[in-house]
Amino acid sequence: MKPWNELKITDDFIFCKVMQNESICRQMLELLLNIKIDRLEYIHNQYAIAPDYGSHSIRLDVYVRDSEKIYDIEIQTTDKHNLEKRVRYYQALMDIDQLERSMDYRHLKESYVIFICTFDPFMYDSLIYTVKQNFLERPDKSYDDNTRKVFYNLNASELKREDSRLGTFLRYLITNEPRDGFTKQISKEVESVKHSTKWRKEYMTVGEWVREEVEKEVAIEVEKQVAIEVEKQVAIEVEKQVAIEVEKQVAIEVDKKVALEVETKLHSAKLQNARNLLAMNVLTVEQIAQAVELSVEDVLALN
Numbered sequence: 001m002k003p004w005n006e007l008k009i010t011d012d013f014i015f016c017k018v019m020q021n022e023s024i025c026r027q028m029l030e031l032l033l034n035i036k037i038d039r040l041e042y043i044h045n046q047y048a049i050a051p052d053y054g055s056h057s058i059r060l061d062v063y064v065r066d067s068e069k070i071y072d073i074e075i076q077t078t079d080k081h082n083l084e085k086r087v088r089y090y091q092a093l094m095d096i097d098q099l100e101r102s103m104d105y106r107h108l109k110e111s112y113v114i115f116i117c118t119f120d121p122f123m124y125d126s127l128i129y130t131v132k133q134n135f136l137e138r139p140d141k142s143y144d145d146n147t148r149k150v151f152y153n154l155n156a157s158e159l160k161r162e163d164s165r166l167g168t169f170l171r172y173l174i175t176n177e178p179r180d181g182f183t184k185q186i187s188k189e190v191e192s193v194k195h196s197t198k199w200r201k202e203y204m205t206v207g208e209w210v211r212e213e214v215e216k217e218v219a220i221e222v223e224k225q226v227a228i229e230v231e232k233q234v235a236i237e238v239e240k241q242v243a244i245e246v247e248k249q250v251a252i253e254v255d256k257k258v259a260l261e262v263e264t265k266l267h268s269a270k271l272q273n274a275r276n277l278l279a280m281n282v283l284t285v286e287q288i289a290q291a292v293e294l295s296v297e298d299v300l301a302l303n
Contacts, residue, residue, distance in 0.1 A: 004194070004200055004203060004204075005194075007194065007203075008176055008190075009172070009173055009176065009186065009190055010075055010077055010118060010173055010174075011075075011077075012046075012061060012075060013199075013203050013206065014190055014193055014194070015061060015062070015075045016045035016046055016061055016062060017045065017193045017199055018186060018189045018190055018193060019043070019045060019061075019062040019064075019073070020043060020045060021189055022039075022040050022043060023185075024182075024185060024186055024189060025040060025043055025062065025064060025073075026039070026040050027182055028073070028169070029064070029071060029073070029114075031165060031166045031169055031182075032073075032114055032116075032150065032152070032166070033112065033114075033150070034166075037066050038066070038067075039066065039067075040064050040065065040066055041065050041066055041067065042063075042064060042065040043062070043063075043064045044060075044062075044063045044064070045061065045062055045063075046059055046060070046061065047059065047060045047063040048060075049093045049094070049096070049097050056089070058089065058090055058093055060072045060074070060090070060094075061073060061074045061075060062074075063094075065109070068109060068110060069109055069110045069111065069112060070094060070098060070109050070110075070111045070112070071111075071112045071114065072090060072094060072111075072112070072113045072114065073114045073116070074113070074114065074115045074116070075116050075173075076115050076116065076117045076118070076119075076121075077117075077118045077119075079117075079119045079121065083115060083117075083121050083151070087113050087115070087149050090113050091111055091113055091147050091149070094111050094113075095108055095111065108146065109146075110146040110147075110148070111146065111147050111148065112148040112149075112150065113147075113148070113149050113150075114150045114151075114152070115150070115151045115152065116152045116154065116170075116173065117151060117152060117153055117154060117155075118154045118155065118173075118174070119153070119154075119155050120153045120155050120156065121151050121153060122151070122153075125153075125156055125157055125158075126153060126156060126158075127152065127153055127156040127158050127159055127162065127170075128150065128151070128152055128153070129150070129151040129152075129153065130148075130149075130150050130151075131148075131149035131150070131151075133145070152170060154170055154173055154174050159171060165180065165182065168180050168182075168183060169182060169183055169186075172186065172187075270292045270293060270294050271292075271294070271298070271302065273291075273292045274288050274289070274292045274294055274298070274299050274302055275302055277291065277292070278299070278302060278303065285299050285300060
């Protein structure tokens with residue numbers, strides 16, 4: 001967690017507090033979406049939406065409404081490689097949040113999810129990625145469910161050449177150097193937030209909560225890893241025991257086979273000795289059987 005004095009506009013806490021200023025938030029949306037907004041009716045920062053107990057909740061950085069639209073603006077400094085699925089979930093929960101029980105779907109407002117990324121989220125070096133849906137069979141026809149997804153890439157090479165007010169604003173997010181009236185207004189608001197004892201205390205409180213949550217997540221992850229390692233070790237031990245048991249069984253079968261071969265050869269030798277003695281015609285059958293350790297029946301069978 002960053003020290004308070006090192007926080008910038010691209011840090012979640014500062015960004016959210018600055019965007020509580022209706023004028024700044026409205027002007028930023030107008031720049032980002034190239035639209036005109038008369039007035040924002042509702043501004044909420046770090047707004048949590050949990051659809052149900054036990055469901056995965058979300059916390060929106062800046063969640064605002066005007067008379068016809070709702071907007072979620074996120075500042076993203078770390079690439080977690082999950083933006084597409086994340087935006088999908090955000091937009092679904094935003095719809096749930098605005099549609100009260102028994103309301104018709106027609107009451108759903110047009111919704112925007114805007115991600116301002118300090119990295120290139122899709123690696124095409126575009127400054128702006130605007131998602132538009134079309135029919136696969138009719139690519140010239142759009143499928144419009146009134147959901148908008150817009151991504152800004154602060155790492156785009158074209159940003160250096162962008163000389164519009166939008167370009168000035170986006171460069172300010174990287175450099176923290178205000179170059180026009182709007183970015184100077186933002187810079188002044190940033191300083192106001194950072195000089196606020198109230199916001200500083202809240203940041204420290206949030207930081208403590210974050211540390212506790214991180215510790216919980218780390219503990220859970222460690223527990224998972226330990227369980228995985230235990231399972232691995234158990235599997236290895238089981239495999240070893242199975243190998244030992246198989247080896248024992250193989251050895252027993254080999255011993256049985258060897259013993260059988262030895263017994264067969266010994267019996268053959270006894271039979272041959274009995275034949276030899278019979279051929280000499282000196283001993284009786286009983287005497288031969290006793291001498292070669294065969295039954296009288298075995299000796300008689302040789303005649």
